[in-house]
Amino acid sequence: MNTSHQRWLLEQLPQWEREGLLTADAARTLRERNAVDESQPGLAQIVMGALGALLIGTGLIAVIGYNWDDFSRPVRLLFAFLPLLLTQLFSFRVLQRGAASSAWVRETAALLQTLATGACIALVSQIYNLGGEWPDFLFGWFMLSLPLVWVLRSHAVAIFYLIAIAIWSVNQVGHGRPWFDSPLLYPLLLLGLLPYWPGWKNQAALSISVRWAMTISAIFGFCSVAVFVSARGGDSYGYDDQSFLWLWTLTAAAFVLFPLNRNGIEEPTRRKPQVVLGSLWLLGYGVAATFHDVSEDILSGALHALRLPWCCGLLTVLVVFVLLAAARRRWAVLAIASVALLPLLSFPFAQHKDGYDGTLLSWLATLHLAVIGITLIVLEFAGKKGAPRLGALLLSVLIIARMADSHFSLLAKGVAFIGVGVAFLVFNILMSRLLKQKQATLV
Amino acid sequence: MKTLPIIIFGIAVLAQWAAPLSQIWTHEQVLANGTLIKLKCGAPDPYDPLRGRYLALRPSQSEAPVPAGVELKEGMQAYAVLTTGADGFATVSTLSLTPPASGDYLRVKTGYVYNDKSRIDWPFDRFYLNENLAPEADKWFAENIRSAQGITAEVRVLKGRAVLADLSLDGKPFREILKARVK
Numbered sequence: 001m002n003t004s005h006q007r008w009l010l011e012q013l014p015q016w017e018r019e020g021l022l023t024a025d026a027a028r029t030l031r032e033r034n035a036v037d038e039s040q041p042g043l044a045q046i047v048m049g050a051l052g053a054l055l056i057g058t059g060l061i062a063v064i065g066y067n068w069d070d071f072s073r074p075v076r077l078l079f080a081f082l083p084l085l086l087t088q089l090f091s092f093r094v095l096q097r098g099a100a101s102s103a104w105v106r107e108t109a110a111l112l113q114t115l116a117t118g119a120c121i122a123l124v125s126q127i128y129n130l131g132g133e134w135p136d137f138l139f140g141w142f143m144l145s146l147p148l149v150w151v152l153r154s155h156a157v158a159i160f161y162l163i164a165i166a167i168w169s170v171n172q173v174g175h176g177r178p179w180f181d182s183p184l185l186y187p188l189l190l191l192g193l194l195p196y197w198p199g200w201k202n203q204a205a206l207s208i209s210v211r212w213a214m215t216i217s218a219i220f221g222f223c224s225v226a227v228f229v230s231a232r233g234g235d236s237y238g239y240d241d242q243s244f245l246w247l248w249t250l251t252a253a254a255f256v257l258f259p260l261n262r263n264g265i266e267e268p269t270r271r272k273p274q275v276v277l278g279s280l281w282l283l284g285y286g287v288a289a290t291f292h293d294v295s296e297d298i299l300s301g302a303l304h305a306l307r308l309p310w311c312c313g314l315l316t317v318l319v320v321f322v323l324l325a326a327a328r329r330r331w332a333v334l335a336i337a338s339v340a341l342l343p344l345l346s347f348p349f350a351q352h353k354d355g356y357d358g359t360l361l362s363w364l365a366t367l368h369l370a371v372i373g374i375t376l377i378v379l380e381f382a383g384k385k386g387a388p389r390l391g392a393l394l395l396s397v398l399i400i401a402r403m404a405d406s407h408f409s410l411l412a413k414g415v416a417f418i419g420v421g422v423a424f425l426v427f428n429i430l431m432s433r434l435l436k437q438k439q440a441t442l443v
Numbered sequence: 444m445k446t447l448p449i450i451i452f453g454i455a456v457l458a459q460w461a462a463p464l465s466q467i468w469t470h471e472q473v474l475a476n477g478t479l480i481k482l483k484c485g486a487p488d489p490y491d492p493l494r495g496r497y498l499a500l501r502p503s504q505s506e507a508p509v510p511a512g513v514e515l516k517e518g519m520q521a522y523a524v525l526t527t528g529a530d531g532f533a534t535v536s537t538l539s540l541t542p543p544a545s546g547d548y549l550r551v552k553t554g555y556v557y558n559d560k561s562r563i564d565w566p567f568d569r570f571y572l573n574e575n576l577a578p579e580a581d582k583w584f585a586e587n588i589r590s591a592q593g594i595t596a597e598v599r600v601l602k603g604r605a606v607l608a609d610l611s612l613d614g615k616p617f618r619e620i621l622k623a624r625v626k
Contacts, residue, residue, distance in 0.1 A: 069571075069572070069573045069576075069618065070573075077467065080463065081460075081463075084459060084460075088456050088459070091452070092452065092456075095448060095449065095452055098445070113459075117459050120459070120463050121462065121463055124463040124466050124467060125466070126497075126571045127571075128466065128467070128470040128606060129497075129567060129569060129570050129571055129606070129607040130466070130470075130567075130569075131566065131567055131568035131569050140462060144455070144458055144459050144462060147451050147452065147454065147455035147458075148452075148455065150448075150451055151448040151449075151451050151452045151455070176518060
């Protein structure tokens, strides 16, 4: 249950007590179980605080952009450092007051100081006519802002940092860059947020907005690493797209299996963006692998990727994550993540003198996805937590994909598509009735 | 009050001051003690969302000779040895991998290398202007695009570093010319 649901519940309790729906003891138990941590900022508070700070900060940058060239250099430098000093004093005061400062004040102070830092660097480079690339400017800016996330626990600055490191990494994809100026730095940059991470010395769970920002940032960051390491050697300036596609898939598997504590596992899937987005990619990849031609490309890409140190690192991380997920009995995510490893199973049997035959991988992918789809449906009917509609959707997509890849006549394909469509609709109606029956039983 | 957050905050504050101050120190040194060189250049008027309007400088010399025996590749750092001609304008006479023992030089990045020549990325590429003056600079360039007139970049050079001090036209600061046109 998220904070807004808990607040709603706490608001209802007095009325339910008055109406006799709950005893005083039951209401007290519910209050204790659903106590809202008021030190965590509410969404409206964050938005208003961040908006105010953003307006002031961008206003400051716009004033700098005007270029006050009538003033001497020292006066203009004063313009640069004065806002920085004031925001630093404000942040220090907030830090000094500790828990007495409300969450939105903390957010505002951190964001203001971040923007004042950026404005200061921008103004100095304007005064001295410094050139340079904007990614270098961005790098300096987000590195100088990172400690504010740690000490002020600012969600807004954390989101800024996550967006900035993703943009920086994507921009650094280029041939011949040294590792410290390439996307390979991204994992270290993401680790920079570690003290802010959930579970770090019992810190509170991250808000849903930060989770989404972190997942999307990680997608862009790790995908840019995959592209960077897949650069073709020699005089070729291209990238091996088949290799980095498999590296993306291994990354998606690592996302889905990312270790969670007991509370994290019990949260609904929609509050775990890494599972949602990772699963979507893996299932899409799995369906693509059922096509014979695509599976041959996947095999040749995977073979090339296996020679890359980054791929070995990813596989090592995956092995650790698989063991941890198995220990936590996360069978559903393990089943989905295993799609990424199908090419490895196919290698020993797929090699022939002209290259690789994708037939085995294509059938393995079909079988694997079919088993996942059927399991998701059967679990529901066996009284366990399943996802019957997702299972049915997966089976339908699989049948359509196989039919599209087959040599049957158009008439046969058409009849099969109609059959699948009808079956899907009938299943949907059956599931709706089942759900209604369950609800009626509960009432 | 906990000590560790305060220490981290203190370090962050110091870094936030040190980064721009080190830039200021370096560039003030070059402005105060560097040799003044002049370069012919063109300068259209783009826009930077964070730092406002600027003129994108394009020095007329875009490539320099690579002496025999010096192996340069694209993207390498090299030293451009500067020679001032009879007209008072500086040009890059040669490129080397190590700083020359005497004379003025600049640290540059090499571009495409071909036929004993290399394209060079100059270490300065923008001159910031007040947003009222920038459109006037555009007009000036449009009016003078066909004439032989070019503006002069006045650059201070010290130990390979360069700071663009001013732009001028016939010895008059370009900014003053634009201000006079706005009035």
